[in-house]
Amino acid sequence: MATTTQATTEAHGGAHAAGGAFPPFDSSTFGSQLIWLALAFGALYLLMSKVALPRVARILDERNGKITGDLETAAKLKSQTDDAIASYEKALADARANAQAIAGETRDKLQAETDARRKALEADLHAKLEAAEAQIVAGKTAAMQNVRGIAADATAAIVQQLVGRTPSTDEVDAAVSQSLGR
Amino acid sequence: MADPIHQFQLKNIATLGHLGNQEIVFTQSSLFMLVAVGVITLFMLAGTAGRGLVPGRLQSMVELSYEFVANTVRSSAGNEGMRFFPFVFSLFMFVLILNLAGLIPYSFTVTSHIIITAALALLVIGVVVVYGVMKHGTHFFGLFVPGGVPPVMLAILVPIEIISFISRPISLSVRLFANMLAGHIALKIFAGFIGSLLAAGAWGIISPLPLALTVALTALEVLVAVLQAYVFATLTSIYLNDALHPGH
Numbered sequence: 001m002a003t004t005t006q007a008t009t010e011a012h013g014g015a016h017a018a019g020g021a022f023p024p025f026d027s028s029t030f031g032s033q034l035i036w037l038a039l040a041f042g043a044l045y046l047l048m049s050k051v052a053l054p055r056v057a058r059i060l061d062e063r064n065g066k067i068t069g070d071l072e073t074a075a076k077l078k079s080q081t082d083d084a085i086a087s088y089e090k091a092l093a094d095a096r097a098n099a100q101a102i103a104g105e106t107r108d109k110l111q112a113e114t115d116a117r118r119k120a121l122e123a124d125l126h127a128k129l130e131a132a133e134a135q136i137v138a139g140k141t142a143a144m145q146n147v148r149g150i151a152a153d154a155t156a157a158i159v160q161q162l163v164g165r166t167p168s169t170d171e172v173d174a175a176v177s178q179s180l181g182r
Numbered sequence: 183m184a185d186p187i188h189q190f191q192l193k194n195i196a197t198l199g200h201l202g203n204q205e206i207v208f209t210q211s212s213l214f215m216l217v218a219v220g221v222i223t224l225f226m227l228a229g230t231a232g233r234g235l236v237p238g239r240l241q242s243m244v245e246l247s248y249e250f251v252a253n254t255v256r257s258s259a260g261n262e263g264m265r266f267f268p269f270v271f272s273l274f275m276f277v278l279i280l281n282l283a284g285l286i287p288y289s290f291t292v293t294s295h296i297i298i299t300a301a302l303a304l305l306v307i308g309v310v311v312v313y314g315v316m317k318h319g320t321h322f323f324g325l326f327v328p329g330g331v332p333p334v335m336l337a338i339l340v341p342i343e344i345i346s347f348i349s350r351p352i353s354l355s356v357r358l359f360a361n362m363l364a365g366h367i368a369l370k371i372f373a374g375f376i377g378s379l380l381a382a383g384a385w386g387i388i389s390p391l392p393l394a395l396t397v398a399l400t401a402l403e404v405l406v407a408v409l410q411a412y413v414f415a416t417l418t419s420i421y422l423n424d425a426l427h428p429g430h
Contacts, residue, residue, distance in 0.1 A: 023190040023295070024363065030297045031204035033192075036212035037301055044219045044276055049268030052226035056248045059233055059241075066235060 151176050186370040190294055190363070210290045211298075218279040218292070247275070251415060258419035262426050269309065270422070273302065274415035281362065281407030285400065293410075294362040296355060303355035306418045314425035325428040354417055361410050365403045372396045 023029075152172045159167045196208040229244030237245055251271045255263045277293060284291025292298055314322035326343040327336065375392035379385045 022187065023192060024359070025296070026192075028205065029192050029207075029209070029295075031201060032207045032209060033211060033295060033297050034301055035206060036208070036215055037298055040212075040215035040219050041272065041276060041302075041305075044222060045268065045272045047219070047223045048226070048272045048275070052223065052230070053248070053268050053271060055230040055233075056226070056244060059230060059237075060245065060248070062233075063235055 148176060148180065151180070186367045186374065189290070189366060189370060192295075211292050211295065214280065214283060214290050214292050218276060218283060221283075222275045222279055247271075254412075254416055255419045255422075258416060259423040259426055263419060263422055266309070266419075266422050270415050270418050273306070273418055274411055277302070277358065277414050278408060278411035281411055282404070284362065284366065285403055285407060291362050291366055293358055294366055296359040299355040299359040300351070302358075302414075303351040306354065306421060307351040310421045310425040313422075314428055317425070318428050322425070322428045325424055350417075350421060354414065358410050358414055361406055365399075365406055369396060369399050369403060372399060 021027075152169075155172050155176060156167055156169075159165075159172070192207075192209040192211055194207045194209055195213065198206045198208060200206065225240075226244055229240040232238060232241055234241055248271070251274050252264070252267060254274075255267050255270050259266065280292040283289055284294065311322075314325070318324075326340050326347065328339055328343065331339060372392045372395050376389050376396070379389040379392065
């Protein structure tokens with residue numbers, strides 16, 4: 001029985017080139033595999049750590065630096081824009097205030113001028129009114145004088161017609177005064 | 183039917199000599215490792231040759247793999263862990279390219295040999311232990327002593343922590359090895375069914391079934407190849423974190 005089993009195993013094993021063990025567990029290959037693994041992995045580690053990875057790291061650093069720089073430039077430009085907008089608005093506000101001041105000044109000046117002219121006109125009219133009133137008073141006085149004269153003349157003429165003689169001026173004046181004074 | 187184990191057989195290309203009773207040979211496995219190193223280096227150098235501010239397709243792929251591994255390391259081991267970034271990156275690319283290369287028909291899967299995955303896992307744990315002891319001295323062994331636990335419990339917990347630490351290289355290597363081995367055996371068996379069914383006369387009618395399964399399995403294996411490389415890199419980062427910050 002044991003012989004048969006061994007024979008079968010050998011026959012089966014014979015199908016494998018190296019004869020026998022399951023290849024991954026064939027310890028006769030371990031030494032070679034380890035040597036080539038050490039060589040290959042050692043070479044790979046050196047190539048990656050000394051050449052390849054620093055190159056990738058440099059590219060990524062450059063990109064990050066560029067992005068950061070661009071963002072900083074953008075922020076700087078934005079603050080410049082904000083400053084420009086602020087100064088523009090300040091200029092606008094100043095101009096507006098200035099314009100208002102000029103308008104107010106002009107209005108005040110025109111007002112003052114108008115007032116002065118109105119006052120002059122009023123004074124002029126006042127003076128003219130007074131002159132007219134004085135004239136009226138003078139006219140009235142003169143008219144009153146004339147009334148007296150007419151009254152005296154009329155009295156003298158009436159007395160002459162009635163009495164036939166011409167009264168003296170003094171008598172007429174006294175009579176008129178008496179009459180007017182009453 | 184084709185032997186599903188045959189694909190893992192190392193083929194001697196050149197015998198270089200003997201070291202003790204071990205024969206030192208250049209095999210297709212060695213060739214695949216060297217080709218993988220060449221492919222990775224070419225990929226990285228060609229991708230960075232343009233040094234474009236706006237990356238092209240190849241440069242995008244290079245930057246993507248760089249950022250991907252860098253984020254994995256940074257999220258697991260922090261910024262201090264970035265000193266191990268070249269190591270983790272080399273591991274990730276090496277395992278990834280070897281896994282993917284193994285999926286090309288008639289090629290060889292280097293990572294389906296446990297000696298390779300075990301050597302890589304021991305390298306990781308070796309780096310963790312050596313760096314941890316160098317940086318923290320005996321304080322590194324505080325890793326095995328969970329904080330805030332009553333002394334009585336420590337008698338149980340410390341051995342558990344030590345066993346869990348020792349099982350790390352085993353699980354790390356066996357996970358990758360077993361995934362690759364099992365996937366390729368399954369692929370080979372289902373692909374073998376197609377030939378067997380075609381040779382079996384009337385049964386040839388159902389041969390499209392294993393063909394469809396082989397196509398689906400190939401897609402799954404691509405996923406597994408990438409995923410295992412990622413798992414290897416992530417676990418490496420997590421273990422390196424212990425070397426950097428041994429306090430629990």
